[in-house]
Amino acid sequence: MKKSTKTISMLMSALLAFGGLTACGGGGGGGGAATKDPKTIVVKVRRAGFGTDWLSELKGKFESVYANEGYKVQIMTPDNSIQADVLLKELALGYETTGVDLYISSGVTPTQVGELGDYGVLVEDIEESVYNQKAISYNGTEESKTVREKLGEDVLSYMTDANGKIYAYNWAQTSAGLVVNTRKLAKYGLDIPKTTNEMFDCFDKIYCGYNGIPNSVESGTYPITYISGGNGYGVCFLYAMMAQYSVDDWNTFWTFQTTEDGETVNLSDAACQELYDDPMLEEMMKVAYRAFDNNIATPGSLSQSVDQAQAKLMGDTDDAVFMFNGDWMLNEVKLNYAEDLDDIDFVNFPVLSAVGTKVFGDRYDEATCDELLSFIIDLVDENKSIEEIVSAVEEEMGKEITEDDAMAIAKSRGVTYARGPEHVAYVTKGTSKKDIVSLFLRMMASDDYGATFSRTANGTSPYCAVENTTSPYTFVKNASKIPANRYYSQVSTFGGLKGYRGKSTLTNIFTTESHIPDYVASKSTASIYTATGTRNGNTIAVYETAAKNFLVAEKANVKKNWADYFSVTRSK
Amino acid sequence: MKLFDNIKKNYSRLERRDFLFAYLIVLFPVLQFLIFWFYVNISSIGLAFQDATGGLTFKNFEMVWKGFTDKDMLGVNLLDSLGRSFLLWIIGEGVLFPITLITTYVLTKKIAGHYVFRIIYYVPGLMGSIIWTLLIKEMVGYSGPITKLLVGMNVNLPTAVTKNGLLRSEDTAFVTLILVRSVMGVVGNNAVLTGAYTRVPDELFESAELDGAGFFTQMFGIAIPCIWSTICTLLTFALCSVFTCDYNVWLFTDGTGGYGTSTIGFQLYNLTYRLSTGIGSTGYGYPAALGVVLTVMTLPVVLVGKHLLEKASENVEV
Numbered sequence: 066m067k068k069s070t071k072t073i074s075m076l077m078s079a080l081l082a083f084g085g086l087t088a089c090g091g092g093g094g095g096g097g098a099a100t101k102d103p104k105t106i107v108v109k110v111r112r113a114g115f116g117t118d119w120l121s122e123l124k125g126k127f128e129s130v131y132a133n134e135g136y137k138v139q140i141m142t143p144d145n146s147i148q149a150d151v152l153l154k155e156l157a158l159g160y161e162t163t164g165v166d167l168y169i170s171s172g173v174t175p176t177q178v179g180e181l182g183d184y185g186v187l188v189e190d191i192e193e194s195v196y197n198q199k200a201i202s203y204n205g206t207e208e209s210k211t212v213r214e215k216l217g218e219d220v221l222s223y224m225t226d227a228n229g230k231i232y233a234y235n236w237a238q239t240s241a242g243l244v245v246n247t248r249k250l251a252k253y254g255l256d257i258p259k260t261t262n263e264m265f266d267c268f269d270k271i272y273c274g275y276n277g278i279p280n281s282v283e284s285g286t287y288p289i290t291y292i293s294g295g296n297g298y299g300v301c302f303l304y305a306m307m308a309q310y311s312v313d314d315w316n317t318f319w320t321f322q323t324t325e326d327g328e329t330v331n332l333s334d335a336a337c338q339e340l341y342d343d344p345m346l347e348e349m350m351k352v353a354y355r356a357f358d359n360n361i362a363t364p365g366s367l368s369q370s371v372d373q374a375q376a377k378l379m380g381d382t383d384d385a386v387f388m389f390n391g392d393w394m395l396n397e398v399k400l401n402y403a404e405d406l407d408d409i410d411f412v413n414f415p416v417l418s419a420v421g422t423k424v425f426g427d428r429y430d431e432a433t434c435d436e437l438l439s440f441i442i443d444l445v446d447e448n449k450s451i452e453e454i455v456s457a458v459e460e461e462m463g464k465e466i467t468e469d470d471a472m473a474i475a476k477s478r479g480v481t482y483a484r485g486p487e488h489v490a491y492v493t494k495g496t497s498k499k500d501i502v503s504l505f506l507r508m509m510a511s512d513d514y515g516a517t518f519s520r521t522a523n524g525t526s527p528y529c530a531v532e533n534t535t536s537p538y539t540f541v542k543n544a545s546k547i548p549a550n551r552y553y554s555q556v557s558t559f560g561g562l563k564g565y566r567g568k569s570t571l572t573n574i575f576t577t578e579s580h581i582p583d584y585v586a587s588k589s590t591a592s593i594y595t596a597t598g599t600r601n602g603n604t605i606a607v608y609e610t611a612a613k614n615f616l617v618a619e620k621a622n623v624k625k626n627w628a629d630y631f632s633v634t635r636s637k
Numbered sequence: 638m639k640l641f642d643n644i645k646k647n648y649s650r651l652e653r654r655d656f657l658f659a660y661l662i663v664l665f666p667v668l669q670f671l672i673f674w675f676y677v678n679i680s681s682i683g684l685a686f687q688d689a690t691g692g693l694t695f696k697n698f699e700m701v702w703k704g705f706t707d708k709d710m711l712g713v714n715l716l717d718s719l720g721r722s723f724l725l726w727i728i729g730e731g732v733l734f735p736i737t738l739i740t741t742y743v744l745t746k747k748i749a750g751h752y753v754f755r756i757i758y759y760v761p762g763l764m765g766s767i768i769w770t771l772l773i774k775e776m777v778g779y780s781g782p783i784t785k786l787l788v789g790m791n792v793n794l795p796t797a798v799t800k801n802g803l804l805r806s807e808d809t810a811f812v813t814l815i816l817v818r819s820v821m822g823v824v825g826n827n828a829v830l831t832g833a834y835t836r837v838p839d840e841l842f843e844s845a846e847l848d849g850a851g852f853f854t855q856m857f858g859i860a861i862p863c864i865w866s867t868i869c870t871l872l873t874f875a876l877c878s879v880f881t882c883d884y885n886v887w888l889f890t891d892g893t894g895g896y897g898t899s900t901i902g903f904q905l906y907n908l909t910y911r912l913s914t915g916i917g918s919t920g921y922g923y924p925a926a927l928g929v930v931l932t933v934m935t936l937p938v939v940l941v942g943k944h945l946l947e948k949a950s951e952n953v954e955v
Binding site for chain 1: 688689694696697699700703709710711712774778779780796799800801802804805890891892893895896911922
């Protein structure tokens with residue numbers, strides 16, 4: 066072998082080996098090496114939409130309160146990739162390798178890092194050291210409530226693994242909902258919709274033209290825009306529709322074939338197939354066919370990214386008035402649309418009009434049901450008590466309703482499809498500084514911190530859901546009203562679903578179509594509109610028929626292929 | 638130990654060090670091959686005969702049969718996807734490859750501006766496929782230059798195209814995919830063929846020129862026979878790739894494979910993805926069985942094709 070060839074080969078090998086080592090790295094993370102100081106906790110955070118200003122402020126307060134003890138916080142360079150599988154694999158490297166005491170991230174469930182996960186227990190159980198202790202305020206004193214009491218048992222279930230161990234710490238509350246460009250909506254003289262019928266009425270007027278503004282094809286302003294392909298925003302809307310229809314049945318539906326204790330039960334084939342008869346699904350599908358009718362969406366909705374969709378909501382070219390999104394959107398558009406942030410508002414998803422019919426249908430016609438529904442939603446949003454709602458309906462509408470009726474509507478309005486439970490923090494297994502990390506997390510559950518998070522991240526702390534009255538943005542103020550409402554409850558598919566159908570979601574429960582919004586938008590021909598901005602003469606029955614036919618075909622496919630499903634899906 | 642003694646006796650210290658170096662440098666790819674090819678393939682063959690509980694079953698193959706003859710349990714017709722893959726392959730190897738042969742030859746003859754053309758040829762090859770796909774996707778989007786150009790030329794496009802682009806209409810999506818594939822395919826083997834062409838001695842062309850051979854006579858009579866072994870290798874690889882190339886359908890269609898674009902390569906990925914994230918998360922058997930079936934279909938084609946290609950070639954020593 067020639068010397069020059071050998072030298073080149075050696076160099077190439079060294080490069081290859083170096084490249085391989087670099088690719089395998091990641092344990093150390095950014096921001097230099099993790100300190101070995103026994104009194105300094107090392108925190109690694111995913112920046113995401115909330116930024117990290119809140120963490121820097123919390124660090125300052127924590128270090129100030131525990132100055133005598135000498136406790137400090139080292140924040141490693143925020144890394145967007147630290148989430149889901151990446152986080153899981155970094156946790157699996159072990160504390161000795163990473164030196165990180167606390168990960169503040171998202172997308173890894175407690176079961177994944179617990180005994181039943183692929184790597185065994187990777188994190189510390191924080192039930193006793195954090196959740197059963199009282200929150201610590203910025204002056205170092207304990208608050209009156211424990212962290213557990215502040216979070217609530219509903220959310221705590223998402224922080225718990227399948228064996229009942231509480232591993233995760235919830236660090237943000239976020240809700241999916243409807244983002245409205247109020248500047249554009251005002252031009253049409255329309256109000257923000259509170260029921261799905263009101264929303265579709267807005268869609269209809271915007272698309273066909275209203276208040277002196279021509280139809281969408283001529284004006285360039287369309288009712289709605291969405292993100293193409295398998296994006297989750299549209300699915301969040303559909304989840305919310307299902308939960309609104311019957312929030313009490315949400316868990317029962319998604320934990321099908323599972324007892325309350327999480328044990329799997331074997332139901333008959335017929336019972337399994339009956340899942341598709343649930344009225345929750347049918348009502349959701351009816352709305353899906355209408356909401357994702359591609360005629361009323363902005364051009365490009367079937368082939369655009371989240372940034373492009375948000376640009377259409379904010380901008381004025383091939384633009385939209387509404388978008389299914391979340392309370393995180395303002396942070397995402399803040400940089401590029403600093404001057405236009407007052408144009409947008411955030412509200413919970415409009416309540417399924419079928420809820421009104423379900424509650425009042427035995428006494429009133431459909432139009433009156435929706436009128437009552439809308440009226441009660443206003444009162445719920447104003448945080449009125451059930452008694453106040455009942456009497457207001459009687460006095461102002463001249464209609465008699467029961468407290469149960471009012472509560473049913475209040476629960477439907479209060480339910481939110483939350484992305485909050487996905488925002489989890491974990492204390493690394495084997496850390497010698499669990500006590501200090503626990504103090505840090507207890508301070509993170511304080512009301513003081515809630516104000517910090519609200520001010521610096523435009524978000525809501527899950528431990529301190531209060532209405533934000535100081536934000537300069539209407540969007541943030543109204544978004545904060547949702548979790549602060551007395552009827553607020555959240556549903557999520559994060560980690561809490563267990564049992565035979567434990568991994569069922571809206572993207573796999575239907576066997577022939579994996580993503581309902583994309584399927585409807587790209588393949589459905591059911592429409593009451595033409596492509597030129599007018600109505601085509603059909604009635605809304607076309608959407609209902611399409612939904613029914615879809616479910617009939619789906620059930621037929623399930624029956625036809627039941628043996629096949631069973632052979633590929635039956636768990637060990 | 639006797640082996641080591643023999644080596645010590647027959648080779649000098651320097652030669653032994655060279656051998657050791659050579660073996661160590663080969664070790665890494667061999668290990669890679671064993672883990673990422675051998676183990677993965679053996680494992681997937683095993684999966685094809687397993688149900689979700691690990692028991693022996695032929696159910697997965699029944700599902701593949703159903704997928705080809707009717708629709709599988711996920712509502713997918715595999716025959717449609719297979720047909721599209723085959724059509725794309727025919728176009729790629731039957732039309733585009735000969736065009737590449739000619740264009741690359743023309744460029745190696747150093748026509749005026751050949752450096753510029755060569756760079757234009759190479760740039761797409763240097764770009765990552767994701768960047769390339771995103772660029773194309775934007776170009777054929779509803780507000781992209783190609784769609785705008787077609788509209789400007791008064792081409793009667795379906796409404797779905799003017800609203801969401803050429804890749805979002807059943808009428809135009811697959812045709813667009815073919816055209817996109819054509820643009821990308823023409824530059825595909827340029828680097829390899831350029832290398833092969835430049836190894837053909839200039840004397841052969843000079844001598845042919847003196848005998849009065851024209852440009853294309855030189856190409857078909859001298860250049861192509863001289864690089865025939867390279868062509869055979871490329872075509873053999875192409876035979877293997879008929880079912881595995883998905884032509885970036887996942888990226889072009891945001892993971893849906895809709896609008897009549899799904900290829901069998903896309904479906905293999907799509908089925909694995911849907912079943913792995915689906916109810917129970919244990920359903921790799923069906924896509925594994927599909928992989929085995931496609932291998933069985935491809936194997937005789939590759940073996941016979943390779944044999945014929947070798948037979949057709951005359952080993953030209955240059």
